[in-house]
Amino acid sequence: MTVATSTRPQPLSADLLQKIHAYWCAANYLSVGQIYLLDNPLLQEPLKIEHIKPRLLGHWGTTPGLNFIYAHLNRVIKAQDLNTIYIAGPGHGGPGMVANTYLEGTYSEFFPNISQDTAGIKALFKQFSFPGGIPSHAAPETPGSIHEGGELGYALVHAYGAAFDNPDLLVACVVGDGEAETGPLATSWHSNKFLNPARDGAVLPILHLNGYKIANPTVLSRLPQTELESLFVGYGYKPYFVEGSEPAEMHQLMAGTLDTVIAEIKTIQREARVHGYQQRVPMPMIILRSPKGWTGPKEVDGKKTEDYWRSHQVPFSEMKSNPEHITLLESWMKSYKPEECFDSRGKLIPELAELAPTGDRRMGANPHANGGMLLRDLKMPDFRDYAIEVTKPGTGIAESTRTLGEFLRDVMKLNLESQNFRVMSPDENNSNRLNAILEVTERMSTAEILPTDDRVSPTGRVMEVLSEHMCQGWLEGYLLTGRHGFFSCYEAFIHIVDSMFNQHAKWLESCDDIPWRRPIASLNYLLTSHVWRQDHNGFSHQDPGFIDVVTNKKAKVVRVYLPPDANTLLAVADHCLRSRQYVNVIIAGKQPELQWLDMDAAIEHCTAGLGIWEWASNDRHSEPDVVMACAGDVPTLETLAAVDFLRSHFPNLKIRVVNVVDLMTLQPQSEHPHGLTDTEFDSIFTPDKPIIFAFHGYPWLIHRLTYRRNNHENIHVRGYKEEGTTTTPFDMTVVNDLDRFHLAQDAIDRTPKLKNIGAYVKQEIRNKLIEHHRYITTYGEDLPEVTDWKWGYYMGTESSDGSQPTSTDSPSTEGGEGAANSRA
Secondary structure (H helix, E strand, C coil): CCCCCCCCCCCCCCHHHHHHHHHHHHHHHHHHHHEEEEECCCCCHHHHHHHHHHCCCCCCHHHHHHHHCCCCCCCCHHHHHHHHHEECCCCHHHHHHEEEECCCCHHHCCCCCCCCCCHHHHHHHHHHCCCCCCCCCCCCCCCCCCCCCCCCCCCHHHHHHHHCCCCCCEEEEECCCCHHHHHHHHHHHHHHHCCCCCCCCCCEEEEEEECCCCCEECHHCCCCCHHHHHHHHHHEEEEEEEEEECCCHHHHHHHHHHHHHHHHHHHHHHHHHHHHHCCCEEEEEEEEECCCCCCCCCCCCCEEEECCCCHHHCCCCCCCCCCHHHHHHHHHHHCHHHHHEEEEEEEEECCHHHCCCCCCHCCCCCHHHHHCCCCCCCCCCHHHHCCCCCCCCCCCEEEEHHHHHHHHHHHHCCCCCCEEEEEECCCCCCCCHHHHHHHCCEEEEECCCCCCCCEEEEEECEEEEECHHHHHHHHHHHHCCCCCCEEEHHHHHHHHHHHHHHHHHHHHHHHHCCCCCCCCEEEEEEECHHHHHHHHCCHHCCCCHHHHHHHHCCCCCCCEECCHHHHHHHHHHHHHHHHCCEEEECCCCEEEEEECHHHHHHHHHHHHCCEEEEECCCCCCCCCCCCEEEECCCHHHHHHHHHHHHHCCCCCCCEEEEEEHHHHHCCCCCCCCCEEHHHHHHHHCCCCCCCEECCCCCCCCHHHHHHCCCCCHHHEECCCCCCCCCCCHHHHHHCCCCHHHHHHHHHHHHHHCCCCCHHHHHHHHHHHHHHHHHHHHHCCCCCCCCCCCCCEEEEECCCCCCCCCCCCCCCCCCCCCCCCCCCC
């Protein structure tokens, strides 16, 4: 393929060329002013040191390129009535995004104090990177943004997520050449193999090569053009090059190139929508090569600045100690001729203002960039219809996530017509037992599909790719533009997106304080193939630490659920899919496991978030001697087996069993809206009795959540302590002291009435652990005593009490909506 160029080398009339250039100058002027000025916004008097900010923060180098692209997109949007959003990938290019949304009028509509006059420009300048103001990047406060510019690597995958199921949307995505060096961005180019032009919108990648990062050349900018072109042809794109530094030539070339690529996109979409999707066609992209810090000072103090790394952030500072820099700044800003762009009152002159689109066609006002405005509720089946029958606790077996898969299958089925629900999975949908979803849809791909492929189609809605970054990024873009989704992943490898989760959670936190940002659907994780059942894959697959990362975020954003069986998993999943503006983390195993609660009991239990399992306890009309608490499916199993063992040996021991589904209930109510009051906590856990707590994750998290509670000094937590290998399922709990025998021993050691009478039972426990080790190293599987255990096994009966469990302080919830947690 030869280097593509514009088919219309001179598409702009002389008048339009002059106006677009002036508009670009106005945006550049406002961008520089945000970085430098505190007062004298239109330089209507000589610039003085008191007009300049004492701390100069921001990034200039990428900004003129962003402004250039924005101005030219405005032209084609208005000329062709395009529905377009703008994703600014190059990090902290916030001055440009703010400047352009101000010029088009959107900014003043969202922030009336930033008015379209001199006073408004002064306020616009002062707030930038200033205490009480706005960040230096394209943050939630920036109209038109769905992309947090603070961390690099995710612009393109967000763009594709936004385009999925948005057939009329064009997503213009600027990729910085520094950002292009990141692993997630490099992988994101393959998103074009998952976009179907018959039903999806279009992504127009614009790779902006300005040559430098903060102090070094960038990799792609130093490739020979033929190699660079071959790279993107190999990715499946048709690259168009826009290169140069002379403004008039660059304006004409950019305008002609945009006209050409948009015409190509429309042709590709029309063919697919008229004749049906046939095969993947290379989609156009633009490679814009322009100087870093374009139009800025060419030299500062005799050192090269424009087209060099020195223009990356603030091209020059030291304003107090070097008055010549004040003169240089004034000259630089006046080179944009603000007096020809703004009238005497500081308002953009009409002939420039009319270049911008109007209403929702303005990129800062496009509803897709404020996805809550477009969000519609999912059509939901009644989760109770998928209930596992539980006649006696701890006797029947089911695969919890397989049951969830049947529920998600019908969520997908009910929303196929509205096309607002997708499932993301890093090649693990069936591994995680969600196979049923593929009964109503397929795995999505527009790459070559062979007859032997299993349920793969260009119309599929299960997004499988072996990149957690891409799954996370697609889902974020999808949610931020007003849709719903679900992300299942192996627990150990969800850490790959720790930083992406952090950025999304921070976005949600910020949006809660921005009145015009409408709530979006929650980001829902299912973490399965978890630490306690990764015995076959070994140590590398054993890590429950994502919970710790999540709980670091503000309480108003994060939720963590540990349903112990299928019915509680259904109740929790229903709640999470209905929720808004959260990150919900659900942790549930996929292996066959004992089932504890019937559906009515599960709803009551999940609504409260935690509760006493009375059927497993024997302290109803007295104080307990010990509280056995648990959170997580395997910890619940081992706790109940420990209780069974203890009751068989100490019939008079009063044991209270407490199960925790919603981890955040452990925090005080003052710290999390789901938290129990101190009175509730003391009522359930007691103010002074020993608490043996079996936890799914790292033990110290429970201590962190409960350190302010009255009885914290009596809480003894067992959990994962970085002991693991390729072994048997039960041995995973043994090596981490989470097994039934260690839990029973802990109860004996910490219960005063047992200290002097428990020696023989402790000796039996030691012998059982020795027998366990000898058995697994001989036969390669767990003891029959372990694999055959059901509730009441040690007590010599199938169940000591066939009645169903009840939860404390948990009124029954009628209907499906909101059933999982009334505290939400």
